[in-house]
Amino acid sequence: MPGTSAANIENRLQRVLPKILFLPFALAFLLLLLTGNALAEEEALIYKNARDRMVRTQIKSRGISDPATLRAMESVPRHLFVPETSVPDAYDDRPLPIGYGQTISQPYIVAYMTEIVQPKPQQRILEIGTGSGYQAAILAETGVSVYTVEIIPELAKNASERLSRLGYGGIQVKSGDGYFGWEKYAPYDAIVVTAAAEYIPPPLLAQLKDGGRMVIPVGSPFFVQTLMLVEKHGKETVTHSLMPVRFVPFRRAE
């Protein structure tokens, strides 16, 4: 009967139509998933290449040779530690602003500071000035236990969340005054001060192990002039003013 036939067709359509409609959506979703994965993989590869290039051209070429430091610099995704607007410049040879008057240091300076404190697995290192958390992540990659203190609460919170998200949950982040260091985990094998002050807080020196090293960059946010290495030998403390880039002498070349 024509009526029955029409009803059948309608019934069939009602059953089939959702499947027909679903199919392209499913395909699109699958495609998106595959493309998304492919894109993510491609993106990861692009950043990996950028990192490798950064290590080759900015770090190894300037004399950094400590294998642990180089491995760390090759593996930590720096682009995930900078503000969104700075992602394209993340692997450039320069510091980048991260807000609150702070910067993420030039990759070479991060590498230099890491190498200079000679991190070894199982050591404890205190960082003063967490900033974006990049330096802490690099130190953690070398196998040391990292304790980091940030005075600006917003930066401390963001860095803590970022480090956890990126798998650096082992890094202890504290929001507080770096002047007092972090007594609870003292003494430290090394202290990295990323945000320098015009004085070296006596509590930090006290929390440094005998024979320990403290490194402090000296300069403006966009131009690190020197790095100061402080070595504690019993009651005597010796400082070394180091130049991250060998640009002496200043006499004109001609």
Place this chain on the structure above:
Amino acid sequence: MNQTSAAALNRLHLSVALLSIAIIAFQLVLMQVLSITQWHYFAYMVISVALLGFGAAGTLIALARGWFLERSSFLLPLLMFGSAAAMATVVGITQAVFGGFDSLLLFVDPSQVWRLLLANLLFSTPFFLGALAIGLIFVQHVDRIGTFYFANLLGSGLGGIVAIIILGLLSPQQLPAVTAVFSLAAGFLILPKRRLRWLIAAAFLACALTAFNIVRPVSLSISEYKDLQRTLNLPDAGIVAQRNSPYGLVQVVSAPVLRHAPGISLAYAGEIPVREAVFSNGNWFGAISEWSAANTEHLLDYTTGALPYAMATPNDVLVLRAGTGMEVSHALTRGAKRIVAVEPHSTVLDLLDEQYSQTMGGLFRHPAVTLVPLEPRTYLATDSSHYDLIVLPMVGAFGGTAGLFALQEQNTFTREALSEMWRHLAPDGLLCASAWLDYPVRSPLRLAATMVETLAEAGIDNPAAHIAAVRSWGTITFCVKRSPLTPIEIRNVREFCRQMLFDPVFLPDLKPGEREHYNLLEDRSIFTYLDQILSPARQELYETYDFRLQPATDNRPFFSQFLRWQSLPHLIRLFGERAVPFIEMGYLIVVITFLQMAAAALVLIILPLFRLGWRGGNRVWTLMYFSGLGVGYMLVEIVLIHCFVLYLGHPVYAAAAVICAMLIFSGTGSYASSRLPVHDATPYGAAGLVALMLLLYTFLLPPILQYTITFSMCWKIIFTMMILALPSFVMGFPFPLGLQFLARRSEADVPWAWGINGCLSVLSTALATIIAVEAGFTAVFLLAAAAYVTAALAKFWT
């Protein structure tokens, strides 16, 4: 214009004066606002570019003179209301739209360049609209230019006074809108009867915007890299006291984690106390130290600055630029019997006295302390005492200043200043100065060079016998002694170094290896350079070093300016092009400003020629004459401000006195010119006379000022007025005479001439700075004379 009634003319004159008040006051206020939110060098750049609005106004009138003149009665008040509205709102708009702009990022983030260009464009709007109104009146009433130019100059002079007054009374964010009130008043004075409805609507809008921005001004968004903002980012930090002043906005910040111990020794094991800190225009000024007469120890005992107290126990101490008094309390703690503290920032002194006297243990009211609110050089010139110790303020800042203050005139650190201090030393007196160690090393080397040359000038054959210097991880302190160092003093220095983990740098019997016991340097060349400075071969170092090391002089008082242009390619190779701007940003910015303005001025000057024609009898004449006047006047003003800062001892009031006196006397000259029977030779004669007077002043002014600087302030003000009156009066003649001369030949060229004058005036501010740095202020004065000679020589191109 003959139909214009006398009353209408009077109103128009008054309107020009009011508008001129508004423009100059707005310029000074904007300078203050931008100095607070960014830095002085940035304020300088933005305002210089914005002032090109004057040149642009001349160009526009030259291009559409007829159109403007036909509608002038309607346009004039409209432009004044427009200028008022722009003055009231432009700071708010730039804050809202370009809140993320930061001048420190200019060399880091390319997107900042576009924001800067847009900000420049916005800031130039009130100047452009105001200048358009003034230019239009000048063109329309060129037959009465003498009196209108008088009104313009008088108003400009008064604008300076108005700015000084309101800077001391109101908060900076309200000030731009307050200046707009004068522009509004100027517009209301000349409302025509026709098309009044439109003008009333415009006036209402401008009034509403002005009132709104006075009552509810936008809060200023300060660069996150400024000292103040960085301190305010600390947890629980807040501004606890604030005072407006022409010197700058003074703010006191309190934070539970704010500590100050500049370059303290690693031997210090005590607690560094929390302090409140004073900021001036957002820049660090000093920490407020708790002090008690019962103290036997001082935090500064643990810095290299304690070197003179390790060598001797001075009774009479002179502290120059005493700031918040840390050096004063240090001297008291170390047993000084009489201390003279010289600090010109009187607003800070008042604030400390009124609100922090108890915290500071009544330091500035201590019977042994005499507080002098003057420029150090002015005090030294008027004082005849001798001191056991003279302490200079610390040079530089921890981590360097990025050259932000390269163009700051530092009269306390010139060769002449140190010689003056040397004359004030008792027979065994010490002169002491400290500097932060910078890299590439500059400040300590120049400081050493200045001290050694002071010794040489005093006839000391063996400077090494008179100088001691010690170095910590971050600072270096030099002490020169009037008599040779004694063995006991030398021993004391060594003991001081041992206790504080410092290293001696200069001592008469310094042994090899002694310089690096506690503080090792990877680059030891600083020692080679310092030794060379101490030797007669220092001239060779001056010539070959990548940075300028010659001591600053009164003629070139830029102690923190080190950049040599010929070294720039080498520095870029060494540091990379991104880092070099942070070595000396201030001077680079001025040169960039000059180049920007020169390009813009060229366009603005050439553009009207497409309408006026390239050929013609008056082109070269107009260009030479009005360029000469524009350049000459501004250069003279800048040099005189420099001279009178030292003379009057108060930079802000000296600048105000010079600007106001020059403009008012020139205005009077302009007024007098309108009474002169004009013939063709008059403009050249006036320009030539100015050139002659300037040449005379180049050689006579310094000795006159030197001779009278010891007179009382009342006499000095009278002398200032007398010195400024004559040249300023004559300088008021050439411009109106020249415009009248031009109008008789080709009235259409008048706006072009006015535009040239405006462009070149603005351009010459940056030019003056560059010449002062490169060749000194005397050269600037001579160039000003040459500019007037050029104007006079234009006669041969008539």
